[in-house]
Amino acid sequence: MLEIKTTIRADVLVAGGGGAACTAAVAAARRGADTVLVSKGKVGNSGNTIMIGGSYGMDGESAYRDFHIPEADPTFTKEELFRSICNDGFNLSDQNLVEQFVEESPRIVYEVKEWGEAAGQKFKFYRPGNWDVTGRGMGRALSEGVKETGGIRVYEDVVLIGLLKNGERVTGAVGWDLYGGDLIRFEAKEVILGTGGYQPYSLKNTNSDMTGDGQAMAYRAGASLADMEFMLFLITAIEPNEMRGSILPVICTFREAFDYDPVDRFGNRIEIPESLREMEKTSEMCKLVHIYYYGKAIKDGRGTENGGIYFDFHRFTDEEIDAMFESVMDHFDGFYPRGKYHGNDILEYKRIIKEKRRIEVGLASEYSVGGIFVDETMRTGVPGLFAAGECAGGVFGANRVADAVTEMLVQGYKAGEEAAAAALGEEKIESAEESVREVLERLESHLPKAPAMAEKTRRPVGAIIKDMEKASDEALGLWRKEETLMDGIKAFDRLEKELSHARAGESSLVYNRELLRILEAENTLLCTRTAVKMAEMRKESRGLHLREDFPYIDNETWQVRILSRLEGGNDVLTSRPPVVTRVPLREAGKTDYETFILEEDLGMANMEEK
Template identity: 30%
Template sequence: MRHLEADVLVVGAGAAGMYAAIEAARQGAGRVLLLDRSLIGRGGATVMAQMTVAAAVGPEGTDHWRHHMADTLAAGRGLCDPALAALLCEIGAECILEMERWKVGWARDAEGGFAQVQAPGHDRPRCVYVDFLSTGPAVSRTLRTQLQRVGASIRRVGEVVVSDLVLQGGRVTGAVALDIASGRPLTIGAAATIIATGGLTRLYARNSASANMSGDGYALALRAGAPLIDMEFVQFFPIGHLAPRLIGMDPIMWDPFRYKLGGRLLNGEMEEFLHRWGEGEAERYVVTRDLATYAITKEVEAGRGSPAGGAYLSFAHVPETRLREAFGPVIDRLAANGIDLTRDAIEVSPIAHYHMGGIRVDTAMRTGVPGLLAAGEAVGGANGANRLSGNAITEALAFGRIAGAEAARQAAAGAPCFDAAAAAPGLALLEAEGERMNTAAMVARLQRIMAADVGPFRTASGLGRAAAELAVLRDELGTAPPGQPGQPHDLLRLDWLDLRQMLLVAEAVVNAATARTESRGAHQREDYPGQSPAWERSLVVDLPAGEVRPRFVT
């Protein structure tokens, strides 16, 4: 067993985690420990993001972060925390400018300013990019470079899964983790801990994020006593790739094509249909994601879906010269997959993409549990019921920067010395030996439950069925991981640890969705189809006596 000490512990090394570690070091934290279950800066959602980043960085007089905030609040359907939304938009713009100084390579327009496009839900061109398929990798690469430049004050450790936080007198003083490479437990003592583990899209089989987005940060915080907020709001990306087979390309790559070139959404009868569900079709992609998801799903339910069960996305009306001018080499990569956009309509369908909910924080990213902070998609509240397109990386950078600075401040104030006795329950779990079981099949079962009854459209009966099935699965999981401890790269035990967290988070989503008896943003109750003014308030989820319980924000 190993033990590590840090002033600031950052759990998760996507954009939020890396920026938090950089800022903590810049603000004087001499020992910053950056942990991730993947290679540092190579896992999570940021490195997979292919599109644009929303920020009011246009020429003076053309935009302002307050305009960006107005669009963010409108997309959030009345549930955004205005203070957090303001930070996202104001600090986010500052971070985009800092990333430019760090040579990320934002695309430029003819006048030398930022090239910006108008994404769905924005009132003007506001979204910057490196190129339409490499923005996320460029952001990740730039942050990895900055980690190197900060130097020895940041220690980076990959292939580590944090299973529990350590509490001493109601304060988080570190964590218990599993070293995947050795199979041995690891304890960490820290004056301040930042959860930056991203969202929960792995709860659904069809998702756009990496396989490590299991919602484990939410579970860690909830078990430590931090409430979660807006857990019912899971955003489904409406035009995830469905067919034909696409190799080596991201399933959500079609959005920039759609809003830059005006691709047409068609049903199985090759008819445009968005106007049937409350939105007119236009030359640009202007319909928000929740409405597009609803329209596609309803067309499929009406028997007008494409052969694979989605809708068609067609660019046949766009000249090849314009396709190549906009996306150049990507057209050749598609051709290698047998797709000719001048001739072939591809099939798309909704895919789990982002989670608006998460850990409830204040404007310093504090969770209410001393010593515990959160950043990035792990934070809930800023996006309300529906995230505005382009806000994800902006949020990661802004909240990472704020959390890092606050963690450094807390570390400078001192903290109780780590007490190994407080870590004993977490270590006992990792050292336990349970009965063998097919944990991979159990993960797949959980995903089927969520897809069937906790997807974009819910009902009381479906949510009740999901709750009952999750309870059965939880009983089958038991209280000890299968097999012998201490085995390197033991995927059986790793899946068990993931399932322990996933089941808790899934229960939080189901209970919050059951409690919200209306339809708003990404939460659509078919038995309560209207948006109710009485529900213009958020639900928080606590874990009193081990029971997941939603309540109104007070």
């Protein structure tokens, strides 16, 4: 039996190393709670925070009136932001969460900017109330905030492998020191998960350690998952190979001077209504437009061998292409060396385009809209457990247009405040030893000395992960249908059973990369399993969930959130209407999806003058 060598006690235990976790730790410590921050990697330099490619912000009214930024646009009010999130989320947002986002975000958004400037990082303001920042800049800002606050005990390169409980209450977690090999028992009055999203697909533009760890741990501990069928896809580089997974192509499309023709593998133009194509320059709603129209072309057999499309430049001269990329490089000045973006060579990308006159791009998932079910205080419904940021769900409904960076900051800070207040008024309840044993037994079952595994035939975990990615591409891609969804449910069930028998080749816990991949794959598979079941249950098209066999929005039946809870080892799916505070739900009835996005007033203009 594996043994725990160290026990760490705290009022509040925070899991994660990015925006949600760091702001949660800061808020908890400020309120006098003894706070521990545990990160799978380096705080501020791991997860998806370092992958930030754009901006974050607040409403223009707050930027102008409260923080006295003269360039801000005060006509973009809190009320407009609130209604935009609700409407662009296809009316599935829990509006109590949207209110928390809108009302409480300005303070922490501005303070994080101040942390970044104290750390020597560049923040560039643009209207209505946003700042451009790099992932490195945001990461260093968060690290500065943790350092300035003081009193936060930080454990880096420690992955939490399971939550601990006593009865129905979460009371701590077991951590694995990846480099030292030790197991650590964390005992806490309150636990906050700020661990980010999950990405089960073969084409990725996110950090590879986004594996749904928090969602899976919470689900096993009794929390519900919600809205898992909604995944946000983004135009992503397929070629050249060294840039595969880069979001440089979509960043280019945001520039006013940049233009291209979307074409299929036959060279035929993919038609998009001009009013929607214009959203590329004004709103993140353009991501949904790309998913719908480019995804439809791919679904209809017009995609490339790699499942993508082409940006075509045949009608542009070399001089016009040069001007486009000058605009792109101008935008990055001060953030990256001239001609670079996150290590990508923009000049080489331009050279390939000028030589071939087209470049292949795909659609990769950048963000999981669903996650752990929480209320406006970030409580999960399981006593002692909070969640915030991308690992939680509810604020963006069926489609995210507002800033995910803002989401992680404001929800993390709220979770820290609430957890500290709760912890300081409670006595510590010790974790049940049975709960500790369950976590250790799960870990031990994947080590080579586990006797129950001795006679099993096993494939390498890498092969299982590739099969999971293939099944995710086919079942949970841009467009779904009953047949492939049911095939996906069967595939994930088979892969979970196979993964339960997987074991690492080495018994040592000192940087056992294979063991870590097994645990991460189990977490991702759990998330993907619930996602495909929710996608099969939702027999309509809404937001980021598109179905070939149900191509309409059904507000009579499906203007509801879908939740899943683990009961007796089985996923039990239920639905409930979203919380409504100010914006009424849509009238009952069915609406053609394309007609809806063409005729409704969608597309929050959150990229003005970018």
